[in-house]
Amino acid sequence: DSGVTQTPKHLITATGQRVTLRCSPRSGDLSVYWYQQSLDQGLQFLIQYYNGEERAKGNILERFSAQQFPDLHSELNLSSLELGDSALYFCASSPRSLGGRSSPLHFGNGTRLTVT
Amino acid sequence: AQSVTQPDIHITVSEGASLELRCNYSYGATPYLFWYVQSPCQGLQLLLKYFSGDTLVQGIKGFEAEFKRSQSSFNLRKPSVHWSDAAEYFCAVGGAAGNKLTFGGGTRVLVKP
Numbered sequence: 001d002s003g004v005t006q007t008p009k010h011l012i013t014a015t016g017q018r019v020t021l022r023c024s025p026r027s028g029d030l031s032v033y034w035y036q037q038s039l040d041q042g043l044q045f046l047i048q049y050y051n052g053e054e055r056a057k058g059n060i061l062e063r064f065s066a067q068q069f070p071d072l073h074s075e076l077n078l079s080s081l082e083l084g085d086s087a088l089y090f091c092a093s094s095p096r097s098l099g100g101r102s103s104p105l106h107f108g109n110g111t112r113l114t115v116t
Numbered sequence: 117a118q119s120v121t122q123p124d125i126h127i128t129v130s131e132g133a134s135l136e137l138r139c140n141y142s143y144g145a146t147p148y149l150f151w152y153v154q155s156p157c158q159g160l161q162l163l164l165k166y167f168s169g170d171t172l173v174q175g176i177k178g179f180e181a182e183f184k185r186s187q188s189s190f191n192l193r194k195p196s197v198h199w200s201d202a203a204e205y206f207c208a209v210g211g212a213a214g215n216k217l218t219f220g221g222g223t224r225v226l227v228k229p
Contacts, residue, residue, distance in 0.1 A: 002159060033216065043206065043219040056216050090159065104150055104210075105217055107160040 003027065004108035006091050012114045018079040021111045025072055025093030031055070032074040033094075033105060034066055038087040049074055081115045088112050118143045120209050120220035128226045129197050137192040137223050139207030149190040150208040150217065151181055160206065166190065177201070202227040 045058035049068035164175025
């Protein structure tokens with residue numbers, strides 16, 4: 001168990017809808033990262049937050065947004081969903097922006113999103 | 117830009133045989149290198165990491181990896197594979213604090229009895 005909790009585990013929704021994925025980082029971790037894993041794109045970095053502030057942005061669509069709350073949990077909001085958004089969405093956490101020398105990213109088990 | 121290439125999409129190995137997974141990276145500065153394993157319906161578990169120092173690093177589950185700067189490689193090895201090692205393996209590269217991890221495309225390992 002990595003200590004990173006993601007909910008829900010599975011989500012099935014229709015095109016055009018909006019969903020929210022939730023992540024609770026490991027206790028004491030300040031950084032949260034979101035990744036998307038799909039068959040054609042592999043593991044793609046979406047966005048990183050550090051202690052409530054956006055720290056880095058990757059291949060995140062404008063329809064997607066995220067935030068990190070004062071209690072350090074994070075939410076990834078996906079709107080105007082398309083079939084191609086179906087993927088496994090991972091959250092990871094680390095104590096610092098990258099994690100320092102001894103603290104790499106620790107991943108949750110992911111949320112599998114299916115858009116029909 | 118940083119990138120990671122895992123040339124082998126699939127590898128099939130017999131139980132008890134040795135395993136080597138290839139990873140080549142591109143990074144402008146000193147890289148931080150990682151190997152993760154993903155079992156079916158599971159998240160990514162860290163196997164090992166390299167930051168600096170000894171170029172041969174030991175990880176969990178009997179895995180090791182060797183950093184070769186001249187070849188920009190960080191290959192993962194295991195002397196004797198167990199059936200439970202069947203999974204997908206990802207190599208990743210990162211840099212100084214604040215940088216994201218970039219993952220390779222993964223190598224799926226099948227273990228024959």
